[in-house]
Amino acid sequence: MTIATTRATRDFVSRAVAAIPPSGIRRFFDVAATMQGVISLGVGEPDFVTPAHVIDAAKASLDRGKTGYTSNRGLIELRERIAHETATRYGATYDPGSEVIVTTGVSEAFDLAVRATIDPGDEVIVPEPSYVCYPPCVGLTGGVVVPIRTDASDGFVVTAKQVAAAITPRTKAIVLGYPNNPTGGAVSRDELAKIVAVAVEHDLLIISDEIYSRLTYDGWEHTTVSSLPGAHERTILLNGFSKAYAMTGWRLGYACAPSHLIEAMMKVHQYGMLSAPTMAQYAAIEALENGEADVQRMVAEYARRRTLIVDRLSQMGLECLRPQGAFYVFPSIRRSGLTSDEFAERLLHEEHVAAIPGSVFGHGGEGHVRMCYATKYEQIDEALDRLGRFLGRVCP
Ligand SMILES: Cc1ncc(COP(=O)(O)O)c(C=O)c1O
Numbered sequence: 001m002t003i004a005t006t007r008a009t010r011d012f013v014s015r016a017v018a019a020i021p022p023s024g025i026r027r028f029f030d031v032a033a034t035m036q037g038v039i040s041l042g043v044g045e046p047d048f049v050t051p052a053h054v055i056d057a058a059k060a061s062l063d064r065g066k067t068g069y070t071s072n073r074g075l076i077e078l079r080e081r082i083a084h085e086t087a088t089r090y091g092a093t094y095d096p097g098s099e100v101i102v103t104t105g106v107s108e109a110f111d112l113a114v115r116a117t118i119d120p121g122d123e124v125i126v127p128e129p130s131y132v133c134y135p136p137c138v139g140l141t142g143g144v145v146v147p148i149r150t151d152a153s154d155g156f157v158v159t160a161k162q163v164a165a166a167i168t169p170r171t172k173a174i175v176l177g178y179p180n181n182p183t184g185g186a187v188s189r190d191e192l193a194k195i196v197a198v199a200v201e202h203d204l205l206i207i208s209d210e211i212y213s214r215l216t217y218d219g220w221e222h223t224t225v226s227s228l229p230g231a232h233e234r235t236i237l238l239n240g241f242s243k244a245y246a247m248t249g250w251r252l253g254y255a256c257a258p259s260h261l262i263e264a265m266m267k268v269h270q271y272g273m274l275s276a277p278t279m280a281q282y283a284a285i286e287a288l289e290n291g292e293a294d295v296q297r298m299v300a301e302y303a304r305r306r307t308l309i310v311d312r313l314s315q316m317g318l319e320c321l322r323p324q325g326a327f328y329v330f331p332s333i334r335r336s337g338l339t340s341d342e343f344a345e346r347l348l349h350e351e352h353v354a355a356i357p358g359s360v361f362g363h364g365g366e367g368h369v370r371m372c373y374a375t376k377y378e379q380i381d382e383a384l385d386r387l388g389r390f391l392g393r394v395c396p
Contacts, residue, residue, distance in 0.1 A: 020136045024360030028344065032354040039383040041371040042354040044181060044328065046246035048374075050283070051294040054245065057286030058279040066278055072270045073262075074102025074254070075281045081288040082254050090213070090224035092237065098259035101266060102276045102284075106211045106240040106253040108269070111137050113207045113236045113255060114173075116264035118143035122172035127158035128362030129330070131181045131209065135362065138175075146171070149363035152321060152332060156185035156364070160194030167198070173205040176225060179212040182361045182370035183330040184323020186216065189223040196231045206235045211253070212326040214244035214295050217303050220324040226256070233258055236265075241280075243327075244295050245287040250280035302327050305373040305380055312384045316391055327374040330358065334367045336394045344369055346394070351386035 025042070032038050073079065079096035086092045094100055103109040110133060118124060120142025126134050127148045135145045146166050150156045163174060174195070179186045187195070199206050208225040216222055226235040240253025253276075255265060287294075306323065313320040313331045320331035333343045340357035347353050347369075358368030373380055 016140055016142075020139060023132060025132060025356055028348070028354065028356060032348060035348070035352060038348070038352045038354055039375070039379050039386070040354040041373070041375060041380070041383055042356055044372050044374070045248045046243065046298065046327075046374045047376060048246040048298055050245065050247050050250070051287070051291060053290060054247070054283045054287045054294075058250075058283040061279050061282035066282060068278065070102075070275045070278050070281055072266060072275055073100070074276055075278075075285070078102055078281050078285050078288075079254075081285055082256070085288055086224065086237070086239075086256055090222070091227040092224045092232070092256070094256040095259070099262055100254060100256050101262050101269060102281060103240075103253045103255060103269065104251045104273055104276050105242060106209060106238045107133060108273060108276075109238045109240070109253045109255040109265075110134070110207070110209060112265040112268050113238065113257075114138050114141050114143065115268050116261065117205055117207075117236075118172060121170060123168060123170045125163060125166050125171060125174045126362070127162075127176070129156065129180075129182050129358065129365040129368075130175070130362055131177050132360060134175050134177070143172070144170075147363045150183075150185070151364050152319065152330075152368075155321060156180060156183035156330065157187045157191065158195070159191060160198050163195055164198045167202050167204070171202065171204060173207055174199060175207045175209070177209040179216060179222070179323070179325025181212070181326055182328050182356070182358070182365070182368075183321070184326045184328050185321065186220060186222070186324040189221075189228075192223055192225055193228050196225065196228045199234055200230045204234065206231065207238065208235055209238045211238065211240050211243055213239060215299055215302060215327060216325040217299075217306060218322075218324070222325070236261055241284050241287055244298075245284075245291055246294075246298065247280070247283065247287065250277065250283055252276055252280040252284050301377075302373060305375075305377055308377065309371065309373050309380055309384065312381075312388075316384075316388055318391075327372055329371050329373065330368045331371070332367055333358075333369055336391065338394065340366055340369055347387065347390055350393075351390045353383045353386050353390075
């Protein structure tokens with residue numbers, strides 16, 4: 001039998017997806033991956049391996065035959081640990097039975113949050129530079145991103161005044177992502193309280209991505225938005241295990257919110273995902289129960305690298321904020337006279353150092369590059385030598 005083949009004349013891709021620009025980060029890494037001897041300050045991922053006792057807990061769960069789905073919402077033991085953590089560490093109280101959902105990373109949690117709450121035409125305020133997934137995920141719901149530009153001069157943090165000025169009758173939600181990817185900036189408790197007050201006044205939802213909450217420096221105390229007066233009933237708190245516990249590949253995160261919002265997110269999650277990976281959930285219980293020393297060890301090492309990178313960038317004349325959190329620096333490259341795209345492209349090809357052009361992170365990103373210091377100290381040192389050489393040629 002022969003099967004007749006005809007060439008499709010349509011590409012079948014939806015208009016919504018066709019409208020999403022290709023990821024600036026991915027394009028860059030496709031090139032870097034084909035080159036030899038590249039030092040990557042690019043990918044935002046810990047260079048540490050997941051702590052051994054966490055891996056052992058996952059293995060033990062497999063040995064006990066825990067290989068099936070879990071409840072859609074996630075293992076109740078894990079949700080209890082998560083609720084305990086948010087209450088004791090951050091002062092935000094949630095009922096593990098109805099106000100917590102375990103997700104496949106904060107990536108899924110963010111997608112669920114916007115899909116469960118945003119209708120076509122709703123405006124969503126996003127301070128930028130920001131993590132690259134926010135605008136496309138909002139766009140897929142038919143929502144409209146209203147960016148707020150933040151700058152180095154204000155520490156790359158949004159103010160309540162800026163949020164108030166961006167509000168229109170169509171505004172539905174504000175996305176906050178602090179400590180911030182790509183800048184490392186963090187918002188003070190006082191300013192957050194003012195932002196919450198604006199949200200209360202205009203009856204807005206806050207989606208707060210706090211995935212870097214454990215990675216803070218110089219005694220910076222992270223404030224969980226939903227712990228602030230008036231915030232709980234209008235906030236979806238997102239957090240996860242990827243960064244603090246070096247568990248990016250396990251794909252595990254969670255959302256905490258009032259039960260009707262978790263219920264709405266559940267509707268999307270149960271059909272789109274069913275449940276988060278089971279062995280990862282057992283690993284996460286172990287991470288929360290016994291992983292504190294590991295977090296502190298990794299944060300101490302990030303802090304050492306942060307000092308190295310900030311000091312050396314400043315010595316090279318690249319202005320750079322000393323970030324309060326996450327594991328990124330976002331130096332200005334303006335003195336090179338190059339765009340951030342040209343800078344990153346040439347640095348990669350001429351010196352084999354991968355950094356991300358600031359332009360991919362939205363408004364306020366041009367004129368900067370993002371460098372991730374979740375890379376070995378010696379490698380960062382070598383990358384900075386190469387960067388110094390590069391600058392010597394570009395702007396002697
Ligand atoms: C701000 C921010 N949110 C979410 C994520 C994705 O996290 P997860 O691995 O939990 O999906 C990242 C990863 O880089 C991030 O930087």
